[in-house]
Amino acid sequence: MSVDLVQSLAWCLGAASLATLMFIIIGLIPGTSETATIAPATLVVVLLGCPPEATLSFCLAAVATKHLVHAVPTAILGLPGDNMAIPMLEPSAKLRALGLPHVALQKMVSGGVVALLLSVPISVGFATLLAPFGAFVKSWVGPIFAVVGLALAFTSPGRWASVALFLPYGVIMQALNGAAVKVNGGPGLTISFMLGMALGPMFVDLLMALSPTARARLTVDGPRRIWLAPEAKMWSGRLPTPWSVLTVRQLLYVLLSTIVSAVTFTFTAIGMTFLVGSVTQARVKGLYNKLTTSLSTMNATSESTYIAEILVPLVAFGLPLSPIALTVALPLFNAPPVYGTAPVNNIHTLLTPLQVGVYGTLSVIAACALTYPLVMRYARSASAWVMRNVAQEAVLAMFAGLLVVLSFYEGGAIGVAVAVSVGIAGGALNKLVGFNIAAQMMSYFAASWLMSTLFGGG
Amino acid sequence: MASRERRLLNIWDDTVDLPALLVSVAGGAALGLAAYKLALAALMARQGETAASLIKAYALLGGVGGCVLAAVLVGLVVKPKRIVETAQASAADQIDLLASLGADPDEERRALETTPPKVIAEMQQLKIHDLFVAFSRGSDAPKP
Numbered sequence: 354m355s356v357d358l359v360q361s362l363a364w365c366l367g368a369a370s371l372a373t374l375m376f377i378i379i380g381l382i383p384g385t386s387e388t389a390t391i392a393p394a395t396l397v398v399v400l401l402g403c404p405p406e407a408t409l410s411f412c413l414a415a416v417a418t419k420h421l422v423h424a425v426p427t428a429i430l431g432l433p434g435d436n437m438a439i440p441m442l443e444p445s446a447k448l449r450a451l452g453l454p455h456v457a458l459q460k461m462v463s464g465g466v467v468a469l470l471l472s473v474p475i476s477v478g479f480a481t482l483l484a485p486f487g488a489f490v491k492s493w494v495g496p497i498f499a500v501v502g503l504a505l506a507f508t509s510p511g512r513w514a515s516v517a518l519f520l521p522y523g524v525i526m527q528a529l530n531g532a533a534v535k536v537n538g539g540p541g542l543t544i545s546f547m548l549g550m551a552l553g554p555m556f557v558d559l560l561m562a563l564s565p566t567a568r569a570r571l572t573v574d575g576p577r578r579i580w581l582a583p584e585a586k587m588w589s590g591r592l593p594t595p596w597s598v599l600t601v602r603q604l605l606y607v608l609l610s611t612i613v614s615a616v617t618f619t620f621t622a623i624g625m626t627f628l629v630g631s632v633t634q635a636r637v638k639g640l641y642n643k644l645t646t647s648l649s650t651m652n653a654t655s656e657s658t659y660i661a662e663i664l665v666p667l668v669a670f671g672l673p674l675s676p677i678a679l680t681v682a683l684p685l686f687n688a689p690p691v692y693g694t695a696p697v698n699n700i701h702t703l704l705t706p707l708q709v710g711v712y713g714t715l716s717v718i719a720a721c722a723l724t725y726p727l728v729m730r731y732a733r734s735a736s737a738w739v740m741r742n743v744a745q746e747a748v749l750a751m752f753a754g755l756l757v758v759l760s761f762y763e764g765g766a767i768g769v770a771v772a773v774s775v776g777i778a779g780g781a782l783n784k785l786v787g788f789n790i791a792a793q794m795m796s797y798f799a800a801s802w803l804m805s806t807l808f809g810g811g
Numbered sequence: 812m813a814s815r816e817r818r819l820l821n822i823w824d825d826t827v828d829l830p831a832l833l834v835s836v837a838g839g840a841a842l843g844l845a846a847y848k849l850a851l852a853a854l855m856a857r858q859g860e861t862a863a864s865l866i867k868a869y870a871l872l873g874g875v876g877g878c879v880l881a882a883v884l885v886g887l888v889v890k891p892k893r894i895v896e897t898a899q900a901s902a903a904d905q906i907d908l909l910a911s912l913g914a915d916p917d918e919e920r921r922a923l924e925t926t927p928p929k930v931i932a933e934m935q936q937l938k939i940h941d942l943f944v945a946f947s948r949g950s951d952a953p954k955p
Binding site for chain 2: 383384393394396397400401402432447450451453456554555558559562568571572573574575576577578579580581583600601602638639640641642645690691737740741742743744745746747748749750751752753754755756757758759761762
């Protein structure tokens with residue numbers, strides 16, 4: 354082996370292990386958004402000048418770990434680990450009621466591990482099939498963003514409201530970006546917009562808390578009651594392998610959902626998870642089999658859609674053409690001055706598809722190898738500790754700090770002002786009519802082409 | 812703040828104390844920004860020849876460190892507003908429980924006949940197989 358290859362492998366495994374250890378801890382805290390945690394961490398790794406194999410491995414291992422560990426609060430506490438865990442709450446709650454939270458956890462984590470191992474090669478393979486259309490896609494970026502964005506808006510919880518908001522919201526975002534350009538010059542902001550949208554719900558709740566007329570809607574009677582699942586024999590001896598936990602049919606469903614999510618890489622990830630869950634529940638008979646099969650396939654989908662939504666557009670086009678690529682994985686596509694999309698100068702140009710496949714597979718294997726035994730052994734005691742010791746105030750303090758630091762880094766004081774304004778506007782529309790973050794980000798990205806086409810100038 | 816009545820609010824899906832939250836959020840923002848600016852100033856003074864973009868990146872790492880420090884400090888001072896209960900809320904009749912979870916005796920009986928042996932073995936190991944069998948037989952003699 355050449356020295357270069359050994360170095361690259363060391364970067365890949367080192368970055369993947371670091372991401373895994375960080376996101377095992379973050380993943381245990383319920384409701385920690387992937388966009389607000391994985392994107393900033395990846396951005397720092399990119400900006401520090403780590404080689405492309407390290408940034409790719411860091412991001413993929415972070416995603417893999419977050420979506421294995423999000424099963425812990427979901428199964429043990431009945432609180433979603435993040436938005437992607439919401440579809441799994443109901444079947445998890447039923448197994449919890451039967452006294453089987455550990456089974457829910459094991460099925461989710463095993464489904465996730467199997468999907469991870471399959472999804473990197475499947476996504477890269479599908480991307481190389483799409484790559485010949487790359488030149489076409491690159492010359493039609495504007496209209497493609499507009500069409501994909503409108504479709505995403507339609508599939509968001511807001512439906513027609515989101516479609517109606519697509520252009521007006523883009524105009525507002527362009528106006529805010531214009532304000533930043535006027536102060537700073539240059540092409541404007543990206544990270545500040547993404548973080549503002551990701552933390553929108555926090556801004557809206559904070560504003561409501563400050564308003565005497567709105568506060569009553571947030572007031573609660575007392576401390577929140579959380580029922581911790583009973584102690585069950587959570588593997589103390591030899592751990593079963595993830596694939597031996599699943600039945601043949603469950604493995605088959607995991608494989609199918611992995612292939613489907615590679616092909617549907619521009620769809621909303623949470624929507625796909627709900628869809629796969631309801632299809633599985635309809636096809637499998639018997640409560641126990643139904644619940645365990647749907648949990649394993651749903652968490653498989655939450656992993657494989659994420660991996661596909663990052664790798665397919667990255668390998669095929671180098672353009673962030675999916676909801677996850679536009680939010681959680683944006684720093685792999687666009688992180689000035691290191692990576693950029695106009696012209697494309699990022700992982701797409703720096704690594705061959707084969708390299709992406711190899712480093713990607715190694716990083717998810719590293720993530721699984723570290724996460725799986727830890728989750729299986731310490732899930733219950735770790736969740737109990739988090740619930741008793743980690744205050745929501747501390748989590749929100751960190752999010753507020755990250756927003757200010759990253760947007761100040763990107764755009765100075767006006768960057769912070771833009772991020773807060775985006776958070777208020779986006780958060781309000783998200784909460785009020787279900788115009789979700791993916792649709793908002795697409796609207797922002799499509800807006801410059803839409804506006805120059807509709808209103809001229811440019 | 813002991814004498815004042817605590818005002819608990821639900822912010823982003825969890826319970827917080829409003830004054831504590833406002834101080835925490837402002838503190839997180841201030842500490843993060845201060846750490847970023849301090850790191851930037853210190854690095855600029857030290858290494859004149861390093862690329863400006865790399866200096867900013869190291870400073871960003873410092874800023875993120877400030878955010879994590881803020882979270883740890885808040886975590887040490889502010890306690891969570893949660894009650895963690897471990898007792899199961901009245902484990903009623905297991906058969907009633909299955910019905911409340913949306914199981915249907917007829918469907919379960921047919922399902923048990925076609926369920927693969929591996930799943931049956933899994934259910935036996937978890938000691939819920941007998942429960943499901945009893946539940947599915949319950950439909951032969953429906954309760955009035």
